[in-house]
Amino acid sequence: MKCGSIFLAVVLLLSVCAVVDAQKKYSIGLVFDVGGRGDKSFNDAAYRGLEWASQRLEVDVSYAEPGPGGADRENLLRRMARSGKDLVIGVGFLFTQPVVAAARDFPDVKFACVDMDVGSAGELPPNVVALTFREHEGSFIVGAIAGMKTQTNKVGFVGGMTGPLIEKFEAGYTAGVKYANPECTVLRVYAGDSPVAFADPARGYELAVQLNSQGCDIIYHAAGNTGNGVFRAAIERGFYVIGVDSNQNYLGYDSAAGKNWSLTSMLKRVDVAVYLVIEDLVNNRLEGGVREYGLKDFVKIGNETYRALDFAIDDYNRANLDEETVKKANEIIEKIVKGEIKVPKSMKEL
Amino acid sequence: MPELDREEAKRAAAPIVSLAIAFIIGGIIVALIGKNPLDAYISIFRGAFEDWGFTLFWATSLIFSALAVAIAFHCGLFNIGANGQLMMGALAATYFSLRFSGVPGAILMPTVVFAALCAGAFWGFIPGVLKAKRGTNEVVVTIMMNYIAISAVSYALTYPMKDPGSWIAQSAPLPESLLFPRIGNTLGTDPMVFVAILMAVLSYIFLWRSRMGYELRAVGFNQLASAHSGIRVNRIITLTMCLSGAIAALSYFNYLFAYQYRAISDVLVGTNVGFDAITAALLANNNPVMVLLSSLLLAILYSGGLTAQFELGVPSSFYLFLEGIIIFSMVVFSVILGGKND
Numbered sequence: 001m002k003c004g005s006i007f008l009a010v011v012l013l014l015s016v017c018a019v020v021d022a023q024k025k026y027s028i029g030l031v032f033d034v035g036g037r038g039d040k041s042f043n044d045a046a047y048r049g050l051e052w053a054s055q056r057l058e059v060d061v062s063y064a065e066p067g068p069g070g071a072d073r074e075n076l077l078r079r080m081a082r083s084g085k086d087l088v089i090g091v092g093f094l095f096t097q098p099v100v101a102a103a104r105d106f107p108d109v110k111f112a113c114v115d116m117d118v119g120s121a122g123e124l125p126p127n128v129v130a131l132t133f134r135e136h137e138g139s140f141i142v143g144a145i146a147g148m149k150t151q152t153n154k155v156g157f158v159g160g161m162t163g164p165l166i167e168k169f170e171a172g173y174t175a176g177v178k179y180a181n182p183e184c185t186v187l188r189v190y191a192g193d194s195p196v197a198f199a200d201p202a203r204g205y206e207l208a209v210q211l212n213s214q215g216c217d218i219i220y221h222a223a224g225n226t227g228n229g230v231f232r233a234a235i236e237r238g239f240y241v242i243g244v245d246s247n248q249n250y251l252g253y254d255s256a257a258g259k260n261w262s263l264t265s266m267l268k269r270v271d272v273a274v275y276l277v278i279e280d281l282v283n284n285r286l287e288g289g290v291r292e293y294g295l296k297d298f299v300k301i302g303n304e305t306y307r308a309l310d311f312a313i314d315d316y317n318r319a320n321l322d323e324e325t326v327k328k329a330n331e332i333i334e335k336i337v338k339g340e341i342k343v344p345k346s347m348k349e350l
Numbered sequence: 351m352p353e354l355d356r357e358e359a360k361r362a363a364a365p366i367v368s369l370a371i372a373f374i375i376g377g378i379i380v381a382l383i384g385k386n387p388l389d390a391y392i393s394i395f396r397g398a399f400e401d402w403g404f405t406l407f408w409a410t411s412l413i414f415s416a417l418a419v420a421i422a423f424h425c426g427l428f429n430i431g432a433n434g435q436l437m438m439g440a441l442a443a444t445y446f447s448l449r450f451s452g453v454p455g456a457i458l459m460p461t462v463v464f465a466a467l468c469a470g471a472f473w474g475f476i477p478g479v480l481k482a483k484r485g486t487n488e489v490v491v492t493i494m495m496n497y498i499a500i501s502a503v504s505y506a507l508t509y510p511m512k513d514p515g516s517w518i519a520q521s522a523p524l525p526e527s528l529l530f531p532r533i534g535n536t537l538g539t540d541p542m543v544f545v546a547i548l549m550a551v552l553s554y555i556f557l558w559r560s561r562m563g564y565e566l567r568a569v570g571f572n573q574l575a576s577a578h579s580g581i582r583v584n585r586i587i588t589l590t591m592c593l594s595g596a597i598a599a600l601s602y603f604n605y606l607f608a609y610q611y612r613a614i615s616d617v618l619v620g621t622n623v624g625f626d627a628i629t630a631a632l633l634a635n636n637n638p639v640m641v642l643l644s645s646l647l648l649a650i651l652y653s654g655g656l657t658a659q660f661e662l663g664v665p666s667s668f669y670l671f672l673e674g675i676i677i678f679s680m681v682v683f684s685v686i687l688g689g690k691n692d
Contacts, residue, residue, distance in 0.1 A: 005374065034620065036666060062660040062661070062663065063659070063660060064656055064660040064666070065659065065666050066656075067622070067652065067656075067666070067669075068621065068622045069616065069617040069618070069619070069620025069621045069622070070607070070616065071605065071610070071617050071618060071621075072404065072656060075401060075404045075537075075653075075656065075661070076656055078401075079397065079400070079401060079656065079660075080660055081663065082400070083657075083660070094518075094616075120516070173358055192508075194508035194512065194519045194615075195508075195518055195519050195614075195616065196504055196508055196519065197617070219652055241599045323585035
């Protein structure tokens with residue numbers, strides 16, 4: 001019985017290998033972070049990138065999500081590598097250690113980690129690509145929009161956990177506000193100094209109310225789930241919010257009043273990053289190391305151009321963003337791409 | 351006597367029939383989303399088998415918590431708090447390991463185990479004593495205690511016990527003298543598997559061969575009659591919950607000392623083992639030895655489910671779905687059979 005099942009397993013394994021060989025197609029595996037598809041954020045964006053790749057680059061894609069707590073992230077990466085994937089992608093900085101550990105044992109498989117925490121990763125194995133974003137550039141754009149749109153000449157920033165990661169948002173945003181409107185003050189607060197600071201909407205609400213009562217009429221949050229509290233405060237008190245990472249414009253919708261309090265969202269397009277890394281693989285250009293996506297990186301799908309960093313315009317916020325502002329924001333993007341504006345990465349560089 | 355035998359037989363058949371029902375309905379669901387059910391099950395079992403280390407690792411945690419739930423069940427207590435108890439056990443173990451990291455492992459390990467047992471027992475003691483003295487529903491109290499444990503763990507690992515060098519809420523690395531070596535990168539090669547098996551056997555002996563085990567089961571069977579025959583019911587209820595909590599407290603040891611080598615807040619707080627354990631206990635008819643099998647089976651379904659996700663696109667919720675049907679069928683069976691255990 002036992003021998004039989006082992007035999008069966010071996011036969012199946014071989015047949016899987018044979019199929020992969022016969023197709024000669026690149027095969028991509030992607031591991032979501034806890035929560036998986038349907039988070040309207042990173043995981044959904046990663047999935048979209050995967051879909052673009054499967055349609056346009058003709059690669060085989062498959063995906064999986066870890067269980068609650070995510071203790072099995074590394075196991076999923078390893079199993080995908082063992083099953084013959086050419087590239088295995090982990091979505092989110094929590095994959096930093098698992099990707100490095102798995103990559104060491106599967107030197108022939110490429111690994112990528114979206115939003116990798118490069119600082120804590122140690123030396124990267126040569127088959128690891130760290131996909132990071134120049135968030136300060138995106139934050140600069142939404143900062144400039146805030147600077148143009150503020151009525152009170154006072155705008156706010158709610159950060160999640162203190163540290164270099166969120167500081168990039170803070171610095172870029174502040175510089176953007178000042179660029180567009182030198183008179184404007186930026187009030188900046190953080191929700192805490194641990195990851196819980198990313199998951200505390202009550203605290204986000206509190207901080208937003210505080211900033212608003214001090215006169216901020218626009219608040220940008222870079223605080224994950226904590227930011228949901230900022231949106232709640234905005235709907236209650238009537239001020240504008242700038243969402244972060246994915247398109248959060250819908251969160252500012254006050255269905256009772258029919259008014260939307262989302263000014264825009266700073267988009268960190270995981271879909272673009274995922275697509276571009278797969279494209280690099282297919283074109284044999286994929287190199288290990290840190291890959292930083294900025295305003296200059298984009299994907300063209302049909303008539304749409306998707307930049308790796310962008311600000312969101314949709315039906316929710318179209319009424320809040322006049323064409324003049326959008327035009328100016330796009331001009332600023334061009335300037336940054338051309339290198340005419342240097343965007344600070346930290347408060348020190350500001 | 352034949353009457354009783356037949357009931358026993360039905361009781362023994364219940365898990366097998368429940369599993370069959372779960373597999374069949376699960377298969378139908380898989381077919382409805384356009385995949386081949388047979389492929390899905392093959393992928394699950396093969397995935398679990400290939401990564402057997404992880405499967406065993408997962409089963410080990412489950413066994414401890416499932417034993418905790420099963421023992422409480424025999425006393426008529428529904429311990430939904432195994433999750434909280436294991437968190438407190440893990441927290442205490444982490445604290446003592448780091449606090450006395452200089453002490454040689456041979457002395458430190460027993461101390462750490464003892465600390466974890468005490469912490470888990472204390473987390474069981476509160477609902478136990480409230481049940482015994484005030485008749486408070488242990489289900490409600492243990493659920494609440496789970497939330498307190500979550501807050502306690504995330505506070506402790508975010509502030510006082512946080513590794514100052516890390517920007518994730520996690521403890522400092524545990525002292526090397528305590529760590530179970532990982533052979534290569536294979537999980538499940540730690541001695542906790544054997545401890546879990548031993549614990550199951552001990553639990554069996556305790557329940558059916560010891561005086562307190564007898565009293566515990568008597569209380570579970572009929573509190574009034576037990577009281578009349580001289581059993582101190584309140585004492586038994588409190589002690590059972592303490593024992594249950596203490597066993598649950600060992601569930602996370604393999605994570606701490608054989609896998610992550612530190613306590614990571616998100617992973618510890620996100621753990622679901624204490625709830626999966628209820629399914630495992632139920633499926634085993636609360637028999638400690640059968641708990642070994644039911645835990646292994648659930649671990650196979652979980653572990654293999656990961657592989658089935660990316661091989662076939664079977665969604666991750668498939669595992670929860672199977673679990674739900676298993677619980678549902680087992681409950682229906684216990685109602686049909688007259689519900690001896692509550």
